[in-house]
Amino acid sequence: xxxxxxxxxxxxQGIVGSDHCxxxxxxxxxxxxxxxxxxxxxxxVVFPADRDQVARVLALAHRDGFCVTPRGSGSGMTGxxxxxxxxxxxxxxxxxxxxxxxxxxLVARVEPGVITGDFHKAVEALGLFYPPDPSSAxxxxxxxxxxxxxxGPRAVKxxxxxxxxxxxxxxxxxxxxxxxxxxxxxxxxxxxxxxxxAGSEGTLAVxxxxxxxxxPLPEAVGxxxxxxxxxxxAARTVxxxxxxxxxxxxxxxxxxxxxGCVEKSLNLGLPIxxxxxxxxxxxxxxxxxxxALEKIAAICTSQGATQVTVADTKQAAEDLWRxxxxxxxxxxxxxxxxxxxxxxxPRSRIPxxxxxxxxxxxxxxxxxxxxxxxxxxxxxxxxMADKKDPVQAERAKEATDRLFExxxxxxGTISGxxxxxxxxxxxxxxxxxxxxxxxxxxxxxxxxxxxxxxxxKIFHLI
Amino acid sequence: xxxxxxxxxxxxQGIVGSDHCxxxxxxxxxxxxxxxxxxxxxxxVVFPADRDQVARVLALAHRDGFCVTPRGSGSGMTGxxxxxxxxxxxxxxxxxxxxxxxxxxLVARVEPGVITGDFHKAVEALGLFYPPDPSSAxxxxxxxxxxxxxxGPRAVKxxxxxxxxxxxxxxxxxxxxxxxxxxxxxxxxxxxxxxxxAGSEGTLAVxxxxxxxxxPLPEAVGxxxxxxxxxxxAARTVxxxxxxxxxxxxxxxxxxxxxGCVEKSLNLGLPIxxxxxxxxxxxxxxxxxxxALEKIAAICTSQGATQVTVADTKQAAEDLWRxxxxxxxxxxxxxxxxxxxxxxxPRSRIPxxxxxxxxxxxxxxxxxxxxxxxxxxxxxxxxMADKKDPVQAERAKEATDRLFExxxxxxGTISGxxxxxxxxxxxxxxxxxxxxxxxxxxxxxxxxxxxxxxxxKIFHLI
Numbered sequence: 035x036x037x038x039x040x041x042x043x044x045x046x047q048g049i050v051g052s053d054h055c056x057x058x059x060x061x062x063x064x065x066x067x068x069x070x071x072x073x074x075x076x077x078x079v080v081f082p083a084d085r086d087q088v089a090r091v092l093a094l095a096h097r098d099g100f101c102v103t104p105r106g107s108g109s110g111m112t113g114x115x116x117x118x119x120x121x122x123x124x125x126x127x128x129x130x131x132x133x134x135x136x137x138x139x140l141v142a143r144v145e146p147g148v149i150t151g152d153f154h155k156a157v158e159a160l161g162l163f164y165p166p167d168p169s170s171a172x173x174x175x176x177x178x179x180x181x182x183x184x185x186g187p188r189a190v191k192x193x194x195x196x197x198x199x200x201x202x203x204x205x206x207x208x209x210x211x212x213x214x215x216x217x218x219x220x221x222x223x224x225x226x227x228x229x230x231x232a233g234s235e236g237t238l239a240v241x242x243x244x245x246x247x248x249x250p251l252p253e254a255v256g257x258x259x260x261x262x263x264x265x266x267x268a269a270r271t272v273x274x275x276x277x278x279x280x281x282x283x284x285x286x287x288x289x290x291x292x293x294g295c296v297e298k299s300l301n302l303g304l305p306i307x308x309x310x311x312x313x314x315x316x317x318x319x320x321x322x323x324x325x326a327l328e329k330i331a332a333i334c335t336s337q338g339a340t341q342v343t344v345a346d347t348k349q350a351a352e353d354l355w356r357x358x359x360x361x362x363x364x365x366x367x368x369x370x371x372x373x374x375x376x377x378x379x380p381r382s383r384i385p386x387x388x389x390x391x392x393x394x395x396x397x398x399x400x401x402x403x404x405x406x407x408x409x410x411x412x413x414x415x416x417x418m419a420d421k422k423d424p425v426q427a428e429r430a431k432e433a434t435d436r437l438f439e440x441x442x443x444x445x446g447t448i449s450g451x452x453x454x455x456x457x458x459x460x461x462x463x464x465x466x467x468x469x470x471x472x473x474x475x476x477x478x479x480x481x482x483x484x485x486x487x488x489x490x491k492i493f494h495l496i
Numbered sequence: 497x498x499x500x501x502x503x504x505x506x507x508x509q510g511i512v513g514s515d516h517c518x519x520x521x522x523x524x525x526x527x528x529x530x531x532x533x534x535x536x537x538x539x540x541v542v543f544p545a546d547r548d549q550v551a552r553v554l555a556l557a558h559r560d561g562f563c564v565t566p567r568g569s570g571s572g573m574t575g576x577x578x579x580x581x582x583x584x585x586x587x588x589x590x591x592x593x594x595x596x597x598x599x600x601x602l603v604a605r606v607e608p609g610v611i612t613g614d615f616h617k618a619v620e621a622l623g624l625f626y627p628p629d630p631s632s633a634x635x636x637x638x639x640x641x642x643x644x645x646x647x648g649p650r651a652v653k654x655x656x657x658x659x660x661x662x663x664x665x666x667x668x669x670x671x672x673x674x675x676x677x678x679x680x681x682x683x684x685x686x687x688x689x690x691x692x693x694a695g696s697e698g699t700l701a702v703x704x705x706x707x708x709x710x711x712p713l714p715e716a717v718g719x720x721x722x723x724x725x726x727x728x729x730a731a732r733t734v735x736x737x738x739x740x741x742x743x744x745x746x747x748x749x750x751x752x753x754x755x756g757c758v759e760k761s762l763n764l765g766l767p768i769x770x771x772x773x774x775x776x777x778x779x780x781x782x783x784x785x786x787x788a789l790e791k792i793a794a795i796c797t798s799q800g801a802t803q804v805t806v807a808d809t810k811q812a813a814e815d816l817w818r819x820x821x822x823x824x825x826x827x828x829x830x831x832x833x834x835x836x837x838x839x840x841x842p843r844s845r846i847p848x849x850x851x852x853x854x855x856x857x858x859x860x861x862x863x864x865x866x867x868x869x870x871x872x873x874x875x876x877x878x879x880m881a882d883k884k885d886p887v888q889a890e891r892a893k894e895a896t897d898r899l900f901e902x903x904x905x906x907x908g909t910i911s912g913x914x915x916x917x918x919x920x921x922x923x924x925x926x927x928x929x930x931x932x933x934x935x936x937x938x939x940x941x942x943x944x945x946x947x948x949x950x951x952x953k954i955f956h957l958i
Binding site for chain 2: 137161183185216220224227280379
């Protein structure tokens, strides 16, 4: 990569204004990391105001050969927005307008810097619904969600971000502006560039506008929990609910270690003696919800649940979700370092995965805390360690390797929603074959022949 | 393209067996066309038995430079499986096994030659549901449906084929076998090759196996019709139902010309004096269905429906769908040639489109019959003409041009589910920009550097 010269910085400042391009160390350090442990200082941080400025900065990068790493709030879990090769971090938070919520056609047009949770509130106020709900929704951006193809608890019923992106406006690494997809309910004109860019982790183009599909807001939501003395009973219950052809709105799994940590943080009176808790929601007409919850409660009980509780107030349900969303940061109570892998296995293999994790924890002596979207087989496995201790660091690495091996052996995937970024790049080749990786690398070259956009991501250096 | 030599034919016969590769004119003529008016004779027709044979034939094509056009039942509407450059038509109907229906995980593995309707029956017998339902489902194949990203009436609620494809096994034009995607409920490991190949109209790879997502079969279905004296009232009713945040399972529109033709064919006692009929279904719990149908009936009446009827027997509902699915062929009663375009507009613009079509019919003197998936804005517009009459042929061409112009002006797309193939290739550039088309052409080159797989499709020759 070409270094960023003083002259180039001045040109960038000419495009975005000198207030919106900084090289001050105290600013650069704020944009050096994401929610993974990765950390690399950029040479400059640029805050474009609109698509035109994004395009002009990228045209400059194309001409001068410096690299650009786009980002939103930096809440990614795999280093996708960490500027590993230095250069410019392009922060898209100023492109933060909800341009349109079209209640006649159930679509919205938004800029990438809109906070996901704000968008939820805006559409819900109009009786509409945007299902993707990563746990980071209170601060992550829609642009980041689309770039990573974020999921969340509601994916079990409603699918992931990809399923709600109808069309994009984006800027190619050479500064060309493109428009993909449609703003209608469906469309098949040419290759699906929309879903190629969605989930490409900011490596193919910088998204500057998104057309998102909305649904009518479900009439009501019912929430319940089920407690188990044996984690394997909880795992089997997840499979059994799906086997009974019930697809709840959410079907979350929280193990004992996770329950304990989050209770310590929030003091909500969570059942910290349970081996595992399932947090289940259904949505639809109130009567149908009641019937579904009763059916699910019966399945939980038949599988050995020691307690089944329906949340009878909105506050009770909200507390449960507050707890669920606080787990990830709370786990640092257990150890200073956390390796968080969002593996997915076929839902019926969750009991096998749980058994494998128990064995792995015993063998390595490391605490492994699990929670996540069990309903779609997506378990967040957190290997807790103190990496300053070389023995623990080595064991954590070994546990990660074996976790991925077991995941693939069970027919799963190494990432359900966090993407590959840099932290999973060394493992991608274990899941994706050589011919397929070659196609992906060549597609990258089609979009970014000079390799200046978010370099070092997804593909392990060879 | 290289011609197919006698020696190459013998090599192909060595791979698939001499019974499964034919050059007889009477066989070749059967594989020269699809459901569009296009028609080109292949040099040979090959029927591989499995993925290995597909790969070996493609490796041969790669070595010798002859071209290969894959197909299933040949029911496509835009010439996607017509061998415009001659060479080999590769018929995938022998790869017709349902390999697995996994009731624990709600996924199925199937070969491309499985008839879509057979698959519907197989999963429904297990209480599961595969929503995509193109009108050709009784004879079209799942492989063709995935290659074209087929839709159907249920797309308004359930989305299109793309939304149900989790992973693929496919053969590249050089004979390399690839596996894409996952067999879990979600996954984001690398670029989304699965959805790039789905909808690529057989131009990137030959699909040999698909992992499809299933849903629980809805408990019950409720069916109703609403008749209107004014087609614009029917169009406004469609918009109003969506605006009231009701998303029915199907929301079909049938105009007077279509009603008349299909009644002439089937003699079902359809309301041939109505200006338009809406055919609406909801699914879910029986009580919820009743409530939804009542709400929809009230909207229909408030918008001017002259008659609203709930189908009270399964037979009555089946008759309505039999009529709906028979419209497309029945239209030939109106004129010997039919230009069938599956345009989509934002749902709220359907009234504008209906008005524009009335004007177009008046101005050209041609009958334009409309029906289709109004709920998602996808109207099948049939321009009826006798192309042997040069004046009518010219007017039909002019009407098509103006239809697409109007579609794009209203914010729509030129294809909702039929794909581009050869018949829409001249129009693709009106919807998709130059930079985007260049990306698509380069992606084609990544997969098929020698241009031997299904040449002449999607991209207009330049």
